[in-house]
Amino acid sequence: MRITQGMLSSQVLYDIENNLQQLSRLETEASTGKRINQPSDDPIGVQNVMTYQMEMNFDKEYQQNATNAQSQLNFVSSVMTEAQNIMSRARDLAVEGANSTETSSDMQALASEVGQLYDQMVTIGNSQYNGLYIFNGANTGAAPYPLQAANLSPGQVSGSLDPAQVATNSGQVLMDLGNGVTIPITVSGNQFFGNPASSNNAFQVLSELYSALNSGDHTQVDNLLNSIDSVIDNMNQVQAGVGALVNRAQMMQTRMTDLANSVTQQLSNVDDADMAKVLTNLNSISAVEQASLEVGAQALPMSLVNFLKPGV
Amino acid sequence: MPSTFLGLQTALRGLEVSQAGVDTVSHNVDNADTPGYAREVVDVAEMSSLPLGQDGNTSMVGQGAQVLQIQRIQSDFLNTQYRAQNAALYQANVVQSTLNEISGILDEPSSSGISNALSQFYQAWDALGSNPSDLSSRTSVIDAAQTLTQVLNQTANQLSQLQSNLQSSLSTTVDQVNSLLDQIASVSNQIAKLQQMGEQPNDLLDKRDALLNQLSQYTSFQTSESPVTSGGTTYEQFSLTLMGSSGPVTIIDGSQTDFTNNDPPANLVSHLVIASDTGAVSIVPISSNSASSSDPTLTGQGGEIQGYQDSIADVQAYQNDLDVFAQSLAGAGTTTLRADWTIPASAVDSPPYNTMKFTPSGGTASETLEQFIQSQGLTESNGTYTIPAGTQIATTLGAMTVTLLGPLDISSATLSNYGSVKIQVPGGQETTLSAYVNSTNPPATQLPAGTILQIGGLNQLLMLGFSENGQGQPLFTPAATSGGQPITAANITVAIQPSDLAAGTTLTTDSSGNTVAVSGDGTLATLIGNMANQQMQFPNPSPSAPNETLTGSLSNYFTAVVGQLGLQSQQANNSVNVQTSLVQQISNQQQSVSGVSLDEEMTKLISYQQAYNASAEIISAINTMLTQLMQNV
Numbered sequence: 050m051r052i053t054q055g056m057l058s059s060q061v062l063y064d065i066e067n068n069l070q071q072l073s074r075l076e077t078e079a080s081t082g083k084r085i086n087q088p089s090d091d092p093i094g095v096q097n098v099m100t101y102q103m104e105m106n107f108d109k110e111y112q113q114n115a116t117n118a119q120s121q122l123n124f125v126s127s128v129m130t131e132a133q134n135i136m137s138r139a140r141d142l143a144v145e146g147a148n149s150t151e152t153s154s155d156m157q158a159l160a161s162e163v164g165q166l167y168d169q170m171v172t173i174g175n176s177q178y179n180g181l182y183i184f185n186g187a188n189t190g191a192a193p194y195p196l197q198a199a200n201l202s203p204g205q206v207s208g209s210l211d212p213a214q215v216a217t218n219s220g221q222v223l224m225d226l227g228n229g230v231t232i233p234i235t236v237s238g239n240q241f242f243g244n245p246a247s248s249n250n251a252f253q254v255l256s257e258l259y260s261a262l263n264s265g266d267h268t269q270v271d272n273l274l275n276s277i278d279s280v281i282d283n284m285n286q287v288q289a290g291v292g293a294l295v296n297r298a299q300m301m302q303t304r305m306t307d308l309a310n311s312v313t314q315q316l317s318n319v320d321d322a323d324m325a326k327v328l329t330n331l332n333s334i335s336a337v338e339q340a341s342l343e344v345g346a347q348a349l350p351m352s353l354v355n356f357l358k359p360g361v
Numbered sequence: 362m363p364s365t366f367l368g369l370q371t372a373l374r375g376l377e378v379s380q381a382g383v384d385t386v387s388h389n390v391d392n393a394d395t396p397g398y399a400r401e402v403v404d405v406a407e408m409s410s411l412p413l414g415q416d417g418n419t420s421m422v423g424q425g426a427q428v429l430q431i432q433r434i435q436s437d438f439l440n441t442q443y444r445a446q447n448a449a450l451y452q453a454n455v456v457q458s459t460l461n462e463i464s465g466i467l468d469e470p471s472s473s474g475i476s477n478a479l480s481q482f483y484q485a486w487d488a489l490g491s492n493p494s495d496l497s498s499r500t501s502v503i504d505a506a507q508t509l510t511q512v513l514n515q516t517a518n519q520l521s522q523l524q525s526n527l528q529s530s531l532s533t534t535v536d537q538v539n540s541l542l543d544q545i546a547s548v549s550n551q552i553a554k555l556q557q558m559g560e561q562p563n564d565l566l567d568k569r570d571a572l573l574n575q576l577s578q579y580t581s582f583q584t585s586e587s588p589v590t591s592g593g594t595t596y597e598q599f600s601l602t603l604m605g606s607s608g609p610v611t612i613i614d615g616s617q618t619d620f621t622n623n624d625p626p627a628n629l630v631s632h633l634v635i636a637s638d639t640g641a642v643s644i645v646p647i648s649s650n651s652a653s654s655s656d657p658t659l660t661g662q663g664g665e666i667q668g669y670q671d672s673i674a675d676v677q678a679y680q681n682d683l684d685v686f687a688q689s690l691a692g693a694g695t696t697t698l699r700a701d702w703t704i705p706a707s708a709v710d711s712p713p714y715n716t717m718k719f720t721p722s723g724g725t726a727s728e729t730l731e732q733f734i735q736s737q738g739l740t741e742s743n744g745t746y747t748i749p750a751g752t753q754i755a756t757t758l759g760a761m762t763v764t765l766l767g768p769l770d771i772s773s774a775t776l777s778n779y780g781s782v783k784i785q786v787p788g789g790q791e792t793t794l795s796a797y798v799n800s801t802n803p804p805a806t807q808l809p810a811g812t813i814l815q816i817g818g819l820n821q822l823l824m825l826g827f828s829e830n831g832q833g834q835p836l837f838t839p840a841a842t843s844g845g846q847p848i849t850a851a852n853i854t855v856a857i858q859p860s861d862l863a864a865g866t867t868l869t870t871d872s873s874g875n876t877v878a879v880s881g882d883g884t885l886a887t888l889i890g891n892m893a894n895q896q897m898q899f900p901n902p903s904p905s906a907p908n909e910t911l912t913g914s915l916s917n918y919f920t921a922v923v924g925q926l927g928l929q930s931q932q933a934n935n936s937v938n939v940q941t942s943l944v945q946q947i948s949n950q951q952q953s954v955s956g957v958s959l960d961e962e963m964t965k966l967i968s969y970q971q972a973y974n975a976s977a978e979i980i981s982a983i984n985t986m987l988t989q990l991m992q993n994v
Binding site: 050051052053054055056059060063085087088089090091092093095096098099100102103106107110114117118181185186187188189190191218220221222223224225229231234235320352353354357 | 393394460461464467469470476477479480481483484487488490491493494766767768865867869879880881882883884887890891893916917919920921923924925926927928929930931933934941942945948949952953954956957958959960961963964967
């Protein structure tokens, strides 16, 4: 093949340009630390990257949800403990009041304390977390129990003011923990404090205890002990359910953290540049680039002209 | 008997031949770097001999050498090869750079693209689901939706900007081609004229080759030369054809060669005119400046023209993909055009246009776009169809099946708007909403949790739910300025107050007696938050299977679009690499044949120089001989 100067120079240019292209690609990889900077770098990989990134965003959201659910449920649980303490105190007072040796003034004193417990129970029923009522199911914007009842003695409440007659919202506020798992983070008041006007409604029982003590009816007070026990049993049961939900939220949080770690790992496998490889390639390509520039610089000016002396 | 001075004459010819040789070497060396230059060599031949004596003496004496012609060394085969591959290279270059720009516009993978905005959107819903009465969660859903629509709007606008840039580049290219054709025609005339006068216009031939090489950057073409002999000289009629939609079309007609440099030259019979916004280019007679439907269109050509046409189609396809995305995001809906709406004719068969249903103004039956165009007798104009105002258009994308997380209260508005929605209560048969309500006694006022609903998309789902203002409102709407067009990526907006955003599915009565959503009910929001994985039906974005549907989530669909873009760009990159190396190789071969080698020229220079010296020596010798003779006489 006949070789001309034009061929040499265009070939050198073409090769240098090829080297530069490889250099530029490797430099992008090295400076971003990413293997995929454009969809064309790896059309299949880019789809994985996008899917993993989306998944990671959601894992973060779910982890946050699980944390929120735990703190709210822990609050609910502590409020429930408080309600049970009130009931145990009421039970102690009832045991005392069932004793026929108690004088009527003693009974009055007991009744007055039960009245206080009653008001405290109403306040607990209207507990709020972050401004939202926790015992009104899904209707978190409205107080489940009449607010005024907390300032009245059990004898004064009746009709719409009577917490014992209230049917609370039975819906649920759900927290999304991911993978289709949702847990309720509020409780229906009726579920925890008992159904309206039933014998194990906490307000009803406290109210009856109050009036029995007030009227000095030892037998009635004694009879109410069973109802108090069944209220405490129910409360215990519901609180145990809440505890189980806290555990679930914890479990989901651990799971989501694991998942996020594994997704991060996968994302890194697909998307991160293998720095050792990139830098090694970068070195070898820059060596080639340098060599081609030097050879080009030396070979291109060569021709017979260099060797022809004037007058030959 | 030859003349006494024959030797002097012979030596003079030797001087002349060497002179021509040195001149050619000089010309070659000067043009060593001139594009399109083909090296020249002196074609030298022996002169005819003269008989030495008379009377049967048959010896002949030579008369030296003569220059037959200065020959251009080039290979037509390589030229044709070069032009074909060059056209393919420039086509690939344009497509590659367009796809690179589209990659830049879509900006994936990144934390600022559509995919990220979509994931933020679903997360905002999920957060609202856990905290439905919180105003800030509600506002952040609206914010996230606005971000998503703004990214979509921006992407769509950038794509249309790219589209119009491509159109103007195409128009510049077509002008360039017409100018080149004009020059080629005129140079061919001059070549023929000089050839007819017995001359050898090497410089013009070089110029024409250079022009043809330039032309190959824009389009591929076929050339032919037919020799015509008249009055003892031969000249060549040069013709050039381009491939039209119904076979090759003559652009430069060699038989019209007229030896004049008319403007435009008479042998230039056709030129190119852009026929439509979609990039169709027609070949029209030189006398006309606009394309008519009977003119053939330029087809199947390589070069930048084809590259721009492909690019325009690619950009349109990605715009369509984004429109599918926007419509699927909002869900099915109907709108009535308030103003005429033009749609690209090339998109009639592709999604989302082929998924829409059209009802003519005053008509009752809905039709597909193709049926609508036929029944309304619409005609294509400038590559578009115009849908008249008053037409009702129903979009169908975004339909999905969802399972209620909580009970759904049925209001009278729900029943009148969505009575025909298919539902299936847990343990029940599939039926419609109104049939279910009426089948129970007393009529049902609530759907239980776990009911499966088949609904038309996100907007419909929101309108089934309740906000603090009562019945929910659609989230995504086309911009008010869109003249009643269906939702597209360019016009999708969020025009809803946070208080109209439905988060729940149950109703209660507030203190002032209004029917409002239960404040803590976020089941609908949670349901939408989980829609990140909601399966829907999509038209396949791949142009190879336009009528298939894909099943996947909205993010899957967008991921597939980006994957498709990646594959296309990768292919474009590969074909640019392959074409560059092919052109480089052919160009090397061309250089090998036609290129100037300085070594070779210098060697020739030495041999011509020495031959010249030798001829001069002979003249000197003859001179001495003749002087001697004169003195002796």
